[in-house]
Amino acid sequence: MFPKGTKRKFSDSGDEPAAGDEDVNQPSSVAVRMLSSYSLQRQSLLDMSLIKLQLCHMLVEPNLCRSVLIANTVRQIQEEMTQDGTWQIMTQALSAANAAAQCSADRLVATEVLCRQTEGGVTMSTVSPQAPTSYLPGTFGMDPCWEEENGEDEEEDEDSEECGSGSEEGDSDRLVEDSRTAEQVFGTFEIKNPAPSPDPALEELFSDVDASYYDLDTVLTGMQSAPKMGPYDLLESLSSHGPSPLSSSTSCRSDLNELDHIMEIIVGS
Amino acid sequence: MVGVGRLVREGVRGSEQARTSRSHDSVSSFHRPLARVHNPTNKPGNRARIPLAMAGAGGGSNDVQWCFSQVKGAIDDDVAEADIISTVEFNHSGELLATGDKGGRVVIFQQEIENKSQPQCRSEYNVYSTFQSHEPEFDYLKSLEIEEKINEIRWLPQKNAAQFLLSTNDKTIKLWKISERDKRPEGYNLKEEDGRYIDPNTVTALRVPVFRPMDLMVEASPRRVFANAHTYHINSISINSDHETYLSADDLRINLWHQEITDRSFNIVDIKPANMEELTEVITAAEFHPHQCNTFVYSSSKGTIRLCDMRASALCDTHSKLFEEPEDPSNRSFFSEIISSISDVKFSHNGRYMMTRDYLSVKIWDLNMENRPVETYQVHEYLRSKLCSLYENDCIFDKFECCWNGNDSVVMTGSYNNFFRMFDRGQRRDVTLEASREGSKPRQVLKPRKVCADGKRKKDEISVDSLDFNKKILHTAWHPQDNIIAVATTNNLYIFQDKMN
Numbered sequence: 128m129f130p131k132g133t134k135r136k137f138s139d140s141g142d143e144p145a146a147g148d149e150d151v152n153q154p155s156s157v158a159v160r161m162l163s164s165y166s167l168q169r170q171s172l173l174d175m176s177l178i179k180l181q182l183c184h185m186l187v188e189p190n191l192c193r194s195v196l197i198a199n200t201v202r203q204i205q206e207e208m209t210q211d212g213t214w215q216i217m218t219q220a221l222s223a224a225n226a227a228a229q230c231s232a233d234r235l236v237a238t239e240v241l242c243r244q245t246e247g248g249v250t251m252s253t254v255s256p257q258a259p260t261s262y263l264p265g266t267f268g269m270d271p272c273w274e275e276e277n278g279e280d281e282e283e284d285e286d287s288e289e290c291g292s293g294s295e296e297g298d299s300d301r302l303v304e305d306s307r308t309a310e311q312v313f314g315t316f317e318i319k320n321p322a323p324s325p326d327p328a329l330e331e332l333f334s335d336v337d338a339s340y341y342d343l344d345t346v347l348t349g350m351q352s353a354p355k356m357g358p359y360d361l362l363e364s365l366s367s368h369g370p371s372p373l374s375s376s377t378s379c380r381s382d383l384n385e386l387d388h389i390m391e392i393i394v395g396s
Numbered sequence: 397m398v399g400v401g402r403l404v405r406e407g408v409r410g411s412e413q414a415r416t417s418r419s420h421d422s423v424s425s426f427h428r429p430l431a432r433v434h435n436p437t438n439k440p441g442n443r444a445r446i447p448l449a450m451a452g453a454g455g456g457s458n459d460v461q462w463c464f465s466q467v468k469g470a471i472d473d474d475v476a477e478a479d480i481i482s483t484v485e486f487n488h489s490g491e492l493l494a495t496g497d498k499g500g501r502v503v504i505f506q507q508e509i510e511n512k513s514q515p516q517c518r519s520e521y522n523v524y525s526t527f528q529s530h531e532p533e534f535d536y537l538k539s540l541e542i543e544e545k546i547n548e549i550r551w552l553p554q555k556n557a558a559q560f561l562l563s564t565n566d567k568t569i570k571l572w573k574i575s576e577r578d579k580r581p582e583g584y585n586l587k588e589e590d591g592r593y594i595d596p597n598t599v600t601a602l603r604v605p606v607f608r609p610m611d612l613m614v615e616a617s618p619r620r621v622f623a624n625a626h627t628y629h630i631n632s633i634s635i636n637s638d639h640e641t642y643l644s645a646d647d648l649r650i651n652l653w654h655q656e657i658t659d660r661s662f663n664i665v666d667i668k669p670a671n672m673e674e675l676t677e678v679i680t681a682a683e684f685h686p687h688q689c690n691t692f693v694y695s696s697s698k699g700t701i702r703l704c705d706m707r708a709s710a711l712c713d714t715h716s717k718l719f720e721e722p723e724d725p726s727n728r729s730f731f732s733e734i735i736s737s738i739s740d741v742k743f744s745h746n747g748r749y750m751m752t753r754d755y756l757s758v759k760i761w762d763l764n765m766e767n768r769p770v771e772t773y774q775v776h777e778y779l780r781s782k783l784c785s786l787y788e789n790d791c792i793f794d795k796f797e798c799c800w801n802g803n804d805s806v807v808m809t810g811s812y813n814n815f816f817r818m819f820d821r822g823q824r825r826d827v828t829l830e831a832s833r834e835g836s837k838p839r840q841v842l843k844p845r846k847v848c849a850d851g852k853r854k855k856d857e858i859s860v861d862s863l864d865f866n867k868k869i870l871h872t873a874w875h876p877q878d879n880i881i882a883v884a885t886t887n888n889l890y891i892f893q894d895k896m897n
Binding site: 169172175179187188190191192193195196198199200203204 | 730
């Protein structure tokens with residue numbers, strides 16, 4: 128539908144002149160917007176799924192059925208994105224970002240997934256909207272509320288500064304559990320990855336013995352701030368510190384400091 | 397120790413040999429039961445059968461009107477995690493009702509019939525026994541907790557005065573004996589009633605101790621512990637009609653046990669791929685056929701059901717029948733596979749049909765027809781347009797159960813907002829009811845509820861956006877003979893009965 132080689136930025140979609148009799152070659156702006164929103168929705172779904180895969184419960188073994196279903200969804204999206212070439216663009220942008228990054232590649236990858244901004248200023252949602260007929264938005268079973276989320280995504284993309292810092296904090300809070308898994312999960316789905324041979328990331332997720340748990344264990348046993356508690360006691364005290372906001376009572380303050388200290392170690396800053 | 401089963405299996409020669417797992421030397425031998433037709437002896441008693449049609453809005457002589465009977469559990473909205481009900485099961489006579497919760501406890505209720513000669517009289521379920529079935533454990537090898545949550549309870553057919561049930565958490569199955577004690581021996585020669593020993597020199601006459609009545613005491617004792625056979629989380633147990641064996645299924649394997657032997661089980665299904673990276677499908681539920689002791693089914697996360705015949709080979713990796721409905725291309729989305737994942741499979745009492753529950757529907761399959769179900773009932777089709785939000789908040793992974801009534805004419809399953817649904821197969825009618833404290837006056841008739849999918853909400857209807865997705869009914873059970881149902885909300889157990897005129 129588009130002439131080959133034409134790259135179209137998301138913001139240009141509204142400026143496309145609608146040709147009267149040439150709708151076959153130049154789709155109307157509405158169709159372009161629908162296709163781009165479909166890509167955004169698909170991208171959001173991919174991001175959400177990857178986050179779900181990363182956030183394993185620290186103490187209890189993750190539900191295998193749920194992990195398998197989410198992984199299958201990710202695979203499905205990846206296959207579709209491979210067919211329309213979107214995947215290639217995304218992985219190349221990621222590789223560029225990784226190469227230029229100062230901090231650990233793990234965190235940057237995780238941030239990329241959320242923020243969709245790279246050093247080069249190229250947004251991953253910018254794709255040449257080639258439109259094979261299989262991507263009619265009608266077949267994509269999203270609910271109407273996506274339209275509003277779509278608007279928010281657009282604003283986020285334009286405001287790169289805010290996006291970068293804001294989501295990074297949220298990122299570190301949410302991905303403290305297992306930041307290493309992020310790259311491994313992502314690495315599995317890279318097609319032409321020049322990086323050294325990736326570990327079978329799904330194997331990591333589903334294997335009976337997950338080495339990352341040992342890492343966490345080592346971290347906690349090495350903690351100096353809780354001399355009287357064993358590593359597993361600390362785990363229990365962590366789990367009892369629920370997400371509810373703690374009051375500023377002095378008895379909780381030392382626990383908060385311990386929590387912060389642990390989070391810093393885990394995140395690796 | 398975890399993983400022993402696998403080690404043993406790798407040493408077994410040939411593919412036709414049954415795989416066994418063994419943790420230490422056993423004295424008794426366990427032979428795989430060959431095909432044996434066993435007439436089930438757990439037929440219902442001599443109680444009068446009540447027509448088991450379902451509730452309707454009125455009209456029709458067979459209509460049942462469901463009334464509130466009882467509710468068990470804490471009233472306050474602050475739900476303790478340990479009190480969350482995780483399984484509900486009637487025994488074979490319906491006299492006992494067992495619940496398991498996330499804290500590893502089992503509570504058994506007993507039906508007390510006011511007038512035994514007229515079984516149709518109103519009866520109440522009262523607490524009969526409470527015990528701690530499973531404790532939380534820690535797997536030191538993986539640095540992970542093993543939850544004590546009771547995933548499933550199955551009653552054994554009654555053989556003597558005591559009752560037996562199997563309860564399981566993620567890793568360990570336990571056989572519990574629940575027995576009554578209402579007499580105790582009195583009149584010992586050398587012991588006082590409080591247990592102190594009598595000085596033999598003061599004894600002048602001898603007497604025979606006699607049994608005297610005492611207050612009823614119900615004791616629960618663990619008789620067998622079946623452990624260390626499952627690497628993954630157990631989702632189902634099912635007792636065979638031969639009354640000797642049972643199966644336990646986890647995400648990737650199904651094991652066959654003898655009820656008496658705890659140190660050995662046979663692996664009969666193994667769908668674990670050699671390379672875990674290729675894992676795309678897991679087992680979600682399994683059940684033995686109610687009459688044919690060689691037949692069982694298991695469902696998968698891809699929406700398929702496999703029927704296996706244990707006579708065909710020792711390893712039932714190859715199915716005898718594969719039940720799968722072709723996908724509807726017009727409803728295809730990224731969530732198609734997730735919502736096709738089967739959360740529960742139940743044979744009908746007559747053994748001719750089986751019912752499966754996926755996220756949006758209930759399907760009835762004829763065991764003789766594999767390519768599509770004979771009946772499909774939409775539980776909450778209005779959620780189809782909300783799948784993305786339900787994926788985001790993880791509700792799409794909720795595992796709803798389903799159940800048959802005593803004569804297989806009505807099926808029931810749960811939904812959100814504390815709603816549950818019944819489908820009358822014969823009369824082609826369905827009803828939505830609610831389990832809530834508001835409708836909890838004694839003998840209050842439940843009012844049918846309705847969810848409005850589009851914007852035009854009528855009076856008394858609820859719009860989809862007002863549904864509370866934290867209030868989910870995952871576990872329901874139907875009395876094997878009467879119109880009595882047990883419906884579990886998050887931490888309360890509701891018992892409803894049909895209205896007696």
